Amino acid sequence: MxxxxxxxxxxxxxxxxxxxxxxxxxxxxxxxxxxxxxxxxxxxxxxxxxxxxxxxxxxxxxxxxxxxxxxxxxxxxxxxxxxxxxxxxxxxxxxxxxxxxxxxxxxxxxxxxxxxxxxxxxxxxxxxxxxxxxxxxxxxxxxxxxxxxxxxxxxxxxxxxxxxxxxxxxxxxxxxxxxxxxxxxxxxxxxxxxxxxxxxxxxxxxxxxxxxxxxxxxxLPALRPRRNKPIKSSYWLLLCDGNNRFYLEQRPPIGVWAGLWAPPQWDSREELEKQCQNLGIQLENLVWLPARRHAFSHYLLRYTPALIKVFKPPSALHDRPACWLKPEDFPQLAVPAPVRRLLAELT
Ligand code: SF4
The missing domain is CATH 1.10.340.30 (Hypothetical protein; domain 2)
Structure with a gap:
């Protein structure tokens, strides 16, 4: 030594x-x-x-x-x-x-x-x-x-x-x-x-x-045995109004992306569609986009966005702070990188 x-x-x-x-x-x-x-x-x-x-x-x-x-x-x-x-x-x-x-x-x-x-x-x-x-x-x-x-x-x-x-x-x-x-x-x-x-x-x-x-x-260092990360699914509702603004809500203070701003999300496609029906959104107008992946330290997130153009913003979906924002205004808010990328691509 x-x-x-x-x-x-x-x-x-x-x-x-x-x-x-x-x-x-x-x-x-x-x-x-x-x-x-x-x-x-x-x-x-x-x-x-x-x-x-x-x-x-x-x-x-x-x-x-x-x-x-x-x-x-x-x-x-x-x-x-x-x-x-x-x-x-x-x-x-x-x-x-x-x-x-x-x-x-x-x-x-x-x-x-x-x-x-x-x-x-x-x-x-x-x-x-x-x-x-x-x-x-x-x-x-x-x-x-x-x-x-x-x-x-x-x-x-x-x-x-x-x-x-x-x-x-x-x-x-x-x-x-x-x-x-x-x-x-x-x-x-x-x-x-x-x-x-x-x-x-x-x-x-x-x-x-x-x-x-x-x-x-x-x-060296010896490789850790590779463990496959679990995969979680999430379905995102991308509401876009006539001014190319997207609807974002603030996520709860606990959990992934706590306190950050992101589109409304559900664990299943059925839950998302049910919420759309409650809001009077015609399901046939939803455009399902290809699923994407984002790696967190302990799991892989597989998220599937559904885009819908709305001309009159519906009332808040969840009981959370929410806003309508253009991607160029995102620097003012804490928006996670995958959300930024996705919405910037759509505009
Ligand atoms: S393994 Fe690291 S410390 Fe050893 S010779 Fe190579 S560079 Fe130097």
Missing amino acids: IASAAFQSILLTWYDQFGRKDLPWQRPRTPYRVWVSEIMLQQTQVSTVVPYFQRFMAAFPTVQVLAEAELDQVLSHWAGLGYYARARNLHRTATILVAEYGGKIPADLDALLRLPGIGRSTAGAILSLAFEQPAPILDGNVKRLWIRLHGIEDSLDTQAAERRLWSLSEHYLSQQRVADYTQALMDFGASVCTRARPHCSGCAFQSHCLAWRTGRVGM
């Missing part, structure tokens, strides 16, 4: 030459900007996050502004990034920070872990990047690096494997250049020790890397 001082030295030398130093949340690198970026970066690549981060900062430049914003506003700036619970937690956390911490991000591990949406790795990233406090991280990129360097073949689903990887993060933790070290770890996994086709030929850890020395780079 490579000594931790040697590991840090090699990694920081690599970072000085190749690491990312001009990401928007690094200029300036305030605790607030680090926190928001770390939440956005969960399960999402840097290139996707950058424009969202910039728009978010323009709209919510401080914790106070974020705390005072309507949740709907926050969700509309998140629309398209997915995993919307992150945006709701960000908003909740901002109100807690204002109420309990004077609008400041606490530089304390236990306090960070009590805030919604902040787990141990995110807390470690905030402490090290924003406050220069040595704190380990263990995101997907770092896990992959430890697994390959140490030739770990265990299933990653066990608590024992998780503990082992955390102990490696602690073992290699640098006490110097703390923020650079954390950023270097993230960057190295994202750009050198990548999931597919890692750049082993130019890697400074090659002679220490057990996966490379034993010809197992392509096999």
Whole structure:
């Protein structure tokens, strides 16, 4: 096993030459900007996050502004990034920070872990990047690096494997250049020790890397047994009026796309058609469009849209806030990406 001082030295030398130093949340690198970026970066690549981060900062430049914003506003700036619970937690956390911490991000591990949406790795990233406090991280990129360097073949689903990887993060933790070290770890996994086709030929850890020395780079991390995701069906009623506006309603506060705006939906075609009859819509005027799919983390959504032109908007379908909107006005509302795409295509 490579000594931790040697590991840090090699990694920081690599970072000085190749690491990312001009990401928007690094200029300036305030605790607030680090926190928001770390939440956005969960399960999402840097290139996707950058424009969202910039728009978010323009709209919510401080914790106070974020705390005072309507949740709907926050969700509309998140629309398209997915995993919307992150945006709701960000908003909740901002109100807690204002109420309990004077609008400041606490530089304390236990306090960070009590805030919604902040787990141990995110807390470690905030402490090290924003406050220069040595704190380990263990995101997907770092896990992959430890697994390959140490030739770990265990299933990653066990608590024992998780503990082992955390102990490696602690073992290699640098006490110097703390923020650079954390950023270097993230960057190295994202750009050198990548999931597919890692750049082993130019890697400074090659002679220490057990996966490379034993010809197992392509096999590690071990693939999880593939489980087919369940498929859920949904039937969407696309009401379009004479001005090319679509009828959207706000989804309930709990469940998928909670609080976002989408067309009315039912679990079966029969339920949708029954509702149409209640509204006086002739079923023969419904145009059923081809079914589409959208992947959520735990299931596949198979949704079938039915389009109908109406000239007089019917009264609200469900007992929920609703509006008529043109696709070009969607940026004002939190509309999930598949809905945006579908309605934009139809116009
Ligand atoms: S040699 Fe290859 S697998 Fe090993 S750490 Fe370097 S890039 Fe990753």
